[in-house]
Amino acid sequence: xxxxxxxxxxxxxxxxxxxxxxxxxxxxxxxxxxxxxxxxxxxxxxxxxxxxxxxxxxxxxxxxxxxxxxxxxxxxxxxxxxxxxxxxxxxxxxxxxxxxxxxxxxxxxxxxxxxxxxxxxxxxxxxxxxxxxxxxxxxxxxxxxxxxxxxxxxxxxxxxxxxxxxxxxxxxxxxxxxxxxxxxxxxxxxxxxx
Numbered sequence: 001x002x003x004x005x006x007x008x009x010x011x012x013x014x015x016x017x018x019x020x021x022x023x024x025x026x027x028x029x030x031x032x033x034x035x036x037x038x039x040x041x042x043x044x045x046x047x048x049x050x051x052x053x054x055x056x057x058x059x060x061x062x063x064x065x066x067x068x069x070x071x072x073x074x075x076x077x078x079x080x081x082x083x084x085x086x087x088x089x090x091x092x093x094x095x096x097x098x099x100x101x102x103x104x105x106x107x108x109x110x111x112x113x114x115x116x117x118x119x120x121x122x123x124x125x126x127x128x129x130x131x132x133x134x135x136x137x138x139x140x141x142x143x144x145x146x147x148x149x150x151x152x153x154x155x156x157x158x159x160x161x162x163x164x165x166x167x168x169x170x171x172x173x174x175x176x177x178x179x180x181x182x183x184x185x186x187x188x189x190x191x192x193x194x
Contacts, residue, residue, distance in 0.1 A: 006048055006049055006052045007052060011053055011056060011148075011166040011167050012167050014043060014049050014052070014053060015038070015043050015149075015167070018042045018043040018045075018046055018049060019039075019042050020038060020039050020040060020041075020042040020043040021036065021037075021038055021039075022036065022037045022038075022039055022191060023035060023036055024037070024186070024189065025183045025186040025187065025188045025189070026188065026189060026190070026191055027176075027188045027189070027190045028123055028151075028173065029123070029126075029127070030123045030124040030126060030173075031175075031176065032123065032124075032173035032174060032175060032176075033173065033174045033175075033176060033179055033183055033188060034171055034172065034173045034174070035171070035172065035182075035183065036169070036171045037191050038121050038149050038151060038169065039191055040075055040079075040120035040121055040148060040149070041075075043148075044078045044079070044120070050078060050082060051082060053148055053166060054078075054079055054082030054083050054085075054086060054148075055082075055086050056166055057079070057083055057118070057146050057147075057148060057164070057165075057166055058082070058083045058086035058087050058146075059086075060146060060164040060165075060166070061083065061087065061116050061118075061144055061146045061164055062087065064116060064143040064144035064162060065114060065143060066087075066089060066114040066115055066116045066143045066144070067089060067090065067113050067114050067115070068084075068089055068090045068091070068092060068109075068113060068114070068115050068116075069081075069083050069084040069087070069089050069090070069091045069092075069115070069116045069117075069118050070091070070092050070093060070094065070109075070115050070116070070117055070118070070131055070134075070135060071091070071092075071093045071094070071117070071118045071119060071131070072093065072094050072095075072101055072119060072127040072128065072130065072131045073093045073094065073095035073096065073101075074095075075119065075120040075121065076093065076118055076119040076120055076127075076131075077093050078120075079118045079119060079120050079147075079148060080093060080118035080119075083116065083118045083146065084118075087116075089116070092107040093107070094130070094131050094134050100130065101127065101130040101131060101134060102134070103134060103138075108138075109134070109135055109138035109139070109140040110138075110139070110140070111138070111139030111140070112139065112140070112141065113139075113140045113141070114140070114141045114143045115135045115140050115141065115142050115143060116142075116143055116144055116145075116146060117131050117132055117135070117142055117144075117145045117146070117159075118145075118146050118147070119131075119145070119146075119147045119148075120147065120148050120149065121147060121148065121149045121150075121151055122147045122149070122150050122151060122152060122156055122165070123151040123152055123173065124152070124157065125152070125156050125157040125159065128145055128147070128157075128159060129157060129159060132145070132159050132160070132161075142159065142160070142161045143161060143162075144161050144162040144163070144164060145159050145161060145162070145163045145164070146163075146164045146165070147163075147164075147165045147166075148165070148166050148167065149165065149166065149167050149168075149169060150163075150165035150167065150168045150169070151169050151171055151173075152168075153168065153169065153170035153171065
């Protein structure tokens with residue numbers, strides 16, 4: 001795909017063209033089941049497309065003054081790095097240790113430092129909330145949260161700051177103990193953890 005086409009296509013079209021939007025029976029990171037899964041890695045593997053969608057997200061986050069971008073690993077790292085590059089900001093990330101997100105690798109948060117939290121996809125927002133909590137516990141300020149895809153159908157949690165996304169998907173999700181027949185009768189996969 002040439003750069004002119006990338007710049008002019010809506011984000012959802014770019015996601016579809018890269019097979020990032022999958023259909024089937026999926027178990028999401030949140031534990032909920034869904035007929036659709038957004039596999040951000042499929043769009044982010046294409047560097048020109050990744051740069052473009054992250055530029056668009058950076059433009060949405062530009063009105064919120066910040067010094068640093070922070071992301072939850074693993075999915076948010078590329079998004080946060082690109083957003084930081086477009087905004088000319090430092091980028092750091094939190095990563096899992098014993099089942100929870102923590103700061104490692106010598107990354108620091110100064111009291112009063114202003115942050116943008118960048119993530120690929122939000123359904124319930126658990127990893128974003130963990131990241132927000134890390135910043136606030138260290139005395140930092142979360143200026144805004146930005147994600148490529150809001151899978152919550154616009155019902156994302158209140159992170160206590162502005163929230164921006166490129167695309168809002170209104171995708172049905174179901175608890176494991178209350179699946180509709182079509183999902184109950186098909187094998188579920190966890191595409192994010194393959």
